[in-house]
Amino acid sequence: MAGSDIKRIGILTGGGDCPGLNAVIRAVTKTAITDEGWEVYGIEDGFLGLIRNRMRKLEMEDVSNILTLGGTILGTSNKANPKRFAVRYEEDGTPVFEDVTSRVVEHVKERGLDAVVVIGGDGTMSCAASLIEYGLRFVGIPKTIDNDLMQTEMTFGFATAVQTATDALDRIHTTASSHHRVMLVEMMGRNAGWLTLHAGMASGADVILIPEIPFDIDKVCEACMNRTKRGKKFTIIAVSEGAKPIGGEQVVDRVVHDSPDPVRLGGVSEVLSEEIAKRTRLECRATILGHVQRGGTPVAADRVLATEFGLAADRMLRKGKFNRLVTYKNGVIDDCPLEEVADQQRTVPTHHRLVMAARALGVSMGD
Numbered sequence: 001m002a003g004s005d006i007k008r009i010g011i012l013t014g015g016g017d018c019p020g021l022n023a024v025i026r027a028v029t030k031t032a033i034t035d036e037g038w039e040v041y042g043i044e045d046g047f048l049g050l051i052r053n054r055m056r057k058l059e060m061e062d063v064s065n066i067l068t069l070g071g072t073i074l075g076t077s078n079k080a081n082p083k084r085f086a087v088r089y090e091e092d093g094t095p096v097f098e099d100v101t102s103r104v105v106e107h108v109k110e111r112g113l114d115a116v117v118v119i120g121g122d123g124t125m126s127c128a129a130s131l132i133e134y135g136l137r138f139v140g141i142p143k144t145i146d147n148d149l150m151q152t153e154m155t156f157g158f159a160t161a162v163q164t165a166t167d168a169l170d171r172i173h174t175t176a177s178s179h180h181r182v183m184l185v186e187m188m189g190r191n192a193g194w195l196t197l198h199a200g201m202a203s204g205a206d207v208i209l210i211p212e213i214p215f216d217i218d219k220v221c222e223a224c225m226n227r228t229k230r231g232k233k234f235t236i237i238a239v240s241e242g243a244k245p246i247g248g249e250q251v252v253d254r255v256v257h258d259s260p261d262p263v264r265l266g267g268v269s270e271v272l273s274e275e276i277a278k279r280t281r282l283e284c285r286a287t288i289l290g291h292v293q294r295g296g297t298p299v300a301a302d303r304v305l306a307t308e309f310g311l312a313a314d315r316m317l318r319k320g321k322f323n324r325l326v327t328y329k330n331g332v333i334d335d336c337p338l339e340e341v342a343d344q345q346r347t348v349p350t351h352h353r354l355v356m357a358a359r360a361l362g363v364s365m366g367d
């Protein structure tokens with residue numbers, strides 16, 4: 001079927017929520033209805049909606065007034081991989097997984113969806129990629145506050161998360177300087193340090209610890225003590241949830257057994273806070289920003305990027321360019337095969353220009 005033969009599309013948001021999802025839903029739905037004359041079905045809770053056949057027809061009024069709204073009007077799930085779906089739980093809570101791909105294929109056919117727009121990160125794209133062989137057709141749109149998707153140098157949601165984290169770091173500054181403390185602020189990002197690096201630089205953090213550059217605790221303490229010696233009475237440490245010591249392990253907050261990507265990182269700032277206090281006798285406090293980084297109204301740049309991504313997806317559908325992901329590189333919106341981003345993470349190169357800038361400004365990277 002050529003792209004122009006499309007009559008009905010589905011749209012879903014998968015993985016963790018992020019600011020700008022509604023802006024994409026709005027852009028895709030509005031252009032699909034008014035520009036193309038297609039019907040749009042909003043699939044609820046990511047791939048869970050395709051597994052359970054939960055979707056609703058979206059009209060223009062459903063996407064009116066949602067541009068500035070955080071979260072997703074469709075709901076999302078980061079536990080619904082059709083290839084490995086928890087169909088039930090043993091008494092002790094252990095999930096029992098089954099391949100429920102056939103349900104997804106059946107529901108897409110039953111609902112007459114000619115293609116599905118999937119808005120998500122590497123996990124969502126991997127779910128979509130695994131369904132291509134069954135004849136389903138997708139167009140992917142990259143989202144994540146972690147900014148760690150391959151083939152795209154900027155995902156929407158990232159700019160908002162950087163702003164939120166920067167605001168938090170700015171506020172932490174006041175307590176740090178009033179109480180003469182070492183203040184650690186822990187940010188999300190999984191195995192990628194983009195968010196911490198950007199927010200840390202934006203707020204003038206003294207130490208920035210990212211997963212890509214394992215830290216030496218002696219060097220971190222030295223950075224704090226050097227500031228004390230120079231008469232600076234406080235130190236701000238921006239630390240990624242995925243940061244780890246040289247030769248050591250990441251700190252795991254919890255394991256979500258029914259999630260395809262079960263490990264949730266968190267807590268490294270608390271471990272570091274205790275260790276630095278013990279070694280330097282400086283007073284330390286840790287703040288874990290957590291999900292506040294994913295919430296709230298998208299900043300203008302994210303609204304614009306999300307809208308452009310939505311429009312690009314619509315144009316790809318029109319041209320019949322299926323099973324590809326919208327990408328953004330060097331200021332140009334393009335696309336690449338879904339398989340190229342599935343289950344992969346784009347981490348910070350250790351010699352990235354922002355890392356070099358940090359070092360040039362005297363920021364300790366902990367190594």
Ligand code: F6P
Pocket residue numbers: 016078144145146188189190241264265294
């Ligand atoms: O991928 C987005 C993200 O917010 C990560 O930065 C974080 O590690 C993870 O999701 C948290 O997941 P959950 O919402 O399941 O706790």
